Amino acid sequence: MSSGLPAGVSLRAEAAWLDAADQLAGVRDRFVLDETTVYLDGNSLGALPATVPDRVADVIAREWGELRIRSWTESGWWEAPERIGDRIAPLIGAAPGQVVVGDSTSVNVFKAVVAAVRLAAADSRSRSRSRSRDEILVDATTFPTDGYIAESAARMTGRTVRPVAPAEMPGAVGPRTAAVLVNHVDYRSGELYDLPAITAATHAAGAYLVADLCHSAGALPVGLDEHGIDFAIGCTYKYLNGGPGSPAYLYVRREHQPRFDSPLPGWNSHRDPFAMTPDYAPAEGPARGRVGTPDILSMLALEAALEVWQDVDIAAVRTKSLAVTDFFLRCVEASAPAARVAPLTPADHTRRGSQISLRCADAKRVMGELIARRVVGDFREPDVLRFGFTPLYTSFTDAERAARVLGEVVS
Missing domain, CATH: 3.90.1150.10 (Aspartate Aminotransferase, domain 1)
Known part of the structure; x- marks a missing residue:
């Protein structure tokens, strides 16, 4: 320009x-926006889209205040996690039916990392390999929570965490690697890492890639489908402007969905949630990434916020x-x-x-x-x-x- x-x-x-x-x-x-203020903190909390206040007021006064429980069906509350996921999908380079909205970024990191490790373990068993994939590579510069979650996932799955600088990941991933967790953009420096190259090296080694898109979604093209990324997570309150604490999202590549084994199986991700059976049967598609009852107020505020992307x-x-x-x-x-x-x-x-x-x-x-x-x-x-x-x-x-x-x- x-x-x-x-x-x-x-x-x-x-x-x-x-x-x-x-x-x-x-x-x-x-x-x-306040025209007397220069606001350059949208990488922490995006500005308020003008469509949100009236939409939230309607949700509270009419959908909750008048329709009450009927809004789960009549106002589309039940389908909101997948519907809003499909609104986010084109912003991160994903086709419909692969993104579900709900829970926090931290919770979704946990789901994705454990699911990736379980996929790698299943691959090893199916190929009768004696050596298990016993390590998780983690971005050494990552936002602290991602590291904490990876350590917990490693303890739960019997793996170890190995911190690696993103630039060194393509050469560090190997036959012992089960999963790689990397940020697309460094939260401190703003550096953009080569996600396609890291993904290609991960796949060449037979491992699975989990991408944290918190500082890239809504600011630059990501290309999840194009680059074959396995799992991705991200918040919606930064460049997607969903509001403080707005729900995060989880991307599960379509080919992995039938084998996506969530460590947090909840009634909302059950194939027949209202059957209330004691045995768990996972839903099809991205709904398999759901856990409990969606946080409807903030979720519908996010849906209204995403209207600013029309024709962008x-x-x-x-x-x-x-x-x-x-x-x-x-x-x-x-x-x-x-x-x-x-x-x-x-x-x-x-x-x-x-x-x-x-x-x-x-x-x-x-x-x-x-x-x-x-x-x-x-x-x-x-x-x-x-x-x-x-x-x-x-x-x-x-x-x-x-x-x-x-x-x-x-x-």
Whole structure:
């Protein structure tokens, strides 16, 4: 997204020109935003879509208040986990019938990792292999919860966890590997990892890949079906704007669904849930990933939030993401002393998600001052400033103002 402006034009003027040419600029109006604030924390909590308040009010007043129990059938509550999963599917490169919404990201990581280990064990038995696949490879830079869950899954299944840097995973996976758990985008640095290459190496070794998409879904193309990824999980309150604590999702590749052995079989994932039988018979399709009663209020808020994606091309989102983060880096370079802030996020587009992380010696104080001046990002210990760029509503003017205020604070 080149400006084409003559040399010497100010960054503020260039930002205005880029906003005027931005094909996604109109989508910003679909959100509730305070125009006096630059909000660059959508990688932690997305902004409120304008369609959500009225929808939630209707769910509470009419579907719950008037229809009550009838809404499970008359308002489509029962089918919501799969219906909303199909709304998310195209945003992560999946065909319908492979995504189910519900539970938290942590719970879904547990389901996916244990299911992957069980698939690998079944493969070994069917091929009469004497050596079992006794290790789970985990992204060494992962969000802490993923590591905690992997350790618990390993204890439960008699495996061990081996932390490996994502760049080294293709060479580390081998005949002992049952499953690989990797983040698509690093939550600290914003680095985008080569998920297709890691998946290909995992499959070549006979193991299964579990991808955490929390920091990529809704910000860039993922291509789950295209790249043969086995399982994927992710939250919906970041770039998907589903609201605080909105339910997560679980992707189970279609070919694995008949053998998906969830460690959390609940009545909602039973083939005949209302039969209330003591024996468990798993449902067909993505419903096999359900557990208990869906959290309907937050689930239907998420469904309304996903309406902002109507007519939005995820490829255009990626183009905007790279353009606005490039522009922000240029503005930071022009505004802030290099001795005070240094980019942590790779400049290479093939290795960048949709956030920019900067190293800053007193990051906590600096972020506090930025927020006081109505530029909202966040920080991670010990010295990382994080700025999340949500292409649906972050403008180039936002990027220029944030960098300019950052320069004032650190100078």
